[in-house]
Amino acid sequence: MSEPLTESELRQRAVSLLARRDHARRELETKLYRKLGEQPALPAVLAWCDEHGFIDDRRFAGFFVRSRIDRGQGALRIRQELQLKGVDNELIAQALAEAEVDWFALAREVRARRFRQYPGKDQKEKARQLRFLQQRGFNAEQSFAALDCSPEDEL
Structure with missing residues (x-):
């Protein structure tokens, strides 16, 4: 078994993933856990990302809803996909309401x-x-x- 990564190395991995596209908090946590296994510094790195505004579930939900509407997907599917990514139901409802789509x-x-x-x-x-x-x-x-x-x- 390999040694745990330092907090600095974990931050680099997290920022690298976030540079490609926005992620929900739980989605990022799951991705890092799958790639790197159990890492003691992971909660601290996620908190650091939160503090610096790198992960924001409200922002993520808004962008996600808009992109899925542009693809021609309905509210039920969008809601389900966001739930799978770990976004809170209240944030999902708010993002769908703010989309103002017919x-x-x-x-x-x-x-x-x-x-x-x-x-x-x-x-x-x-x-x-x-x-x-x-x-x-x-x-x-x-x-x-x-x-x-x-x-x-x-x-």
């Missing part, structure tokens, strides 16, 4: 980008498009609204 319009846009034709009366095609929207994280109401509008509604 989830119904986004669902229609995502459906239109992926499928050229509206499903109309074809139940099999409607089910296929519904599954797609729900996998993207749109709730049932948003998904059905996107499927039930006609091409004229888009104009």
Whole structure:
């Protein structure tokens, strides 16, 4: 077994990861633990990162929500991904509320980008498009609204 890293070496590793992209606190902790194993100085390094503003779950959640909306993902999927990264539910709700997005319009846009034709009366095609929207994280109401509008509604 190798020796534990010094606090300085751990800081370098943490800052190196954060230089690539923003991380949630628990996500960074998990990543460092997986790569380096048990490190006694890890809590001190995370506290240092907090103090210097290198990790901020509120900021991370806001950027994450915006990037996922730009990818065409719905609130349910975004919430689930942030929970997996260890972001507090209160911060997730706040980030989603601050995004000020029309989830119904986004669902229609995502459906239109992926499928050229509206499903109309074809139940099999409607089910296929519904599954797609729900996998993207749109709730049932948003998904059905996107499927039930006609091409004229888009104009």
